Amino acid sequence: MTQDIDFLIIGAGAAGIGAARRLHSLGATPLVLEAADHVGGRAETFHAGGLALDFGCGWLHSAERNVWTRIAEDAGFAVDRRTPAWGRQYRDLGFPPADHAAASAAMARWAERLEDVSPDSDRASDALRPSDPWNDFIAARTGYISGVGPERISVADYLAYDEASSDENWRLPAGYGTLVSASLPTTADLRTGVAVQKIELDGERVAVATGAGTVRARAVILTVSAAVLAGGAIAMPAALNPWRDAAARLPLGRNEKVFLEIVGDASFEDETHVVGSPRSRATGSYYIRPLGAPVVECFLGGDGAAVLDDGPQAGFDFALAELSGLFGADIRRCLRPLTATHWSGLPLIGGGYSCALPGKASARERLAQPFDDRVFFAGEATSRTDFSTAHGAHDTGVRAADEAFAAVGALRAHA
Missing domain, CATH: 3.90.660.10 (Polyamine Oxidase; Chain A, domain 2)
Structure with missing residues (x-):
């Protein structure tokens, strides 16, 4: 899988899918790597005997402004507006x-x-x-x-x-996870079951090593959970330590x-x-x-x-x-x-989802900052107000996609 590309998205949860949708709307075709064997991340619907059970997010919180409400309606998903019990x-x-x-x-x-x-x-x-x-x-x-x-x-x-x-x-009778996983653009180059092992800085590009080969990208959008980012599953250069530290201040509950x-x-x-x-x-x-x-x-x-x-x-x-x-x-x-x-x-x-430790709320803004216009961070933990939600994750994916697209455009302009 060794290849040079413009845009790489790591993680196909709500944030990664939001980033892929945004890049698609801008005319770009990203490569999306997902370590699991399915997309959706913490938005997962389990189907059993005709039942659609949401393992993760199950409610369209702040539904009147939640982007997934519009996505659901545009895609023909039924939305149940009854008041919760x-x-x-x-x-x-x-x-x-x-x-x-x-x-x-x-x-x-x-x-x-x-x-x-x-x-x-x-x-x-x-x-x-x-x-x-x-x-x-x-x-x-x-x-x-x-x-x-x-x-x-x-x-x-x-x-x-x-x-x-x-x-x-x-709520979504078909399942929130069903909607999220169905919303990845078909134009995205998706590879499931591919875990990222190492991220390195390689000249003007970022080299991402996986068990299936290495990808060199102009812009990497990293959407893994705060727990994964703070842990050692992905080896990263010392220059990204401040982002690891910020993630550690936003542990998952x-x-x-x-x-x-x-x-x-x-x-x-x-x-x-x-x-x-x-x-x-x-x-x-x-x-x-x-x-x-x-x-x-x-x-x-x-x-x-x-x-x-x-x-x-x-x-x-x-x-x-x-x-x-x-x-x-x-x-x-x-x-x-x-x-x-x-x-x-x-x-x-x-x-589950991130919660800032006492005195560490500013870590969200820090985590959301891009590194050197090459590595961009998204996911619910990077949202200042809508953390812990699928719509917060999606919206940070859009933000990171805009940042990455502008950075790649600037590189091309100076090439």
Whole structure:
């Protein structure tokens, strides 16, 4: 595969696909290398028995301005605009209205106090009131939102996302991952199963070594996750150490899903939701019969996601225990383990999505800067306000593609 090209994209997730789409619109044909055997990255839809289950991103967050909404509509994908059942506890099971109101009020007060946290600390846990009985509830919520507890969250980072996001959250019945993977331009030269081993600077070009050969490109758009970039899987020159350091300040949180199939005569209602144990920071968030599908989707974040380290069966057992505690032991006969994720255990990914450590929110802007008009960085971790989302990843891919296209054009002009 030794060849000289203008544009190389490393990674075919939402950012890489966004970059490829942009270069295609500019008349360029990039080579896209993807280490996995499929495209989409953390946007992956698992198909089983007619079900489309999103392992990664599943909601069009800030949907009214989310670029994937327009892409979906242009491609003929159905978009479901129903309001999510989050925030409602089905039949108040295990979460009486008085407790629900108290927990919600505690969460709101914590969010307000974030504005008063000292910039020198920038630690979201500083906004917790000592001994507040709902601190674990708040930690569970930050686990869902950021993949970590408030002790590891930058206030500036959290507020940047919160201020930019909206309350519109829509879904794609065919699967978010299905849309993302279907959106790579057919003109892109895609090579799956090709892992990048080393990046070197080679004169005016960048040499990228893989198990299938070496590619020399005028512009490389690097879209791997922050965990991969900060790790040692890809050897890089010392000149790129500042980018590695920036990525290390944006570690991926823990976000996992467990899916249970509903069988038999279960009395579950469509589009309902429960929290397993509102007073535990390691509890699950259960979406029941999403879009009418015979499934319970359990979302685990932060401390709760660690249960999957012991394998999928541990996740099934955990979810079944929480659900039977709410619905009664008989519910177990109506639920069958289906599948589960373990993003944190995948070397090609390394976690859910990025969260800036306290005092490190500026690392996003640093990571987004190009190196020497030859290496360009994209991915959700490089977004200042839309990190942790597929639309944030896409938009950074577009930004990097514009930067790369302009740089190559300038090289040609001076040739």
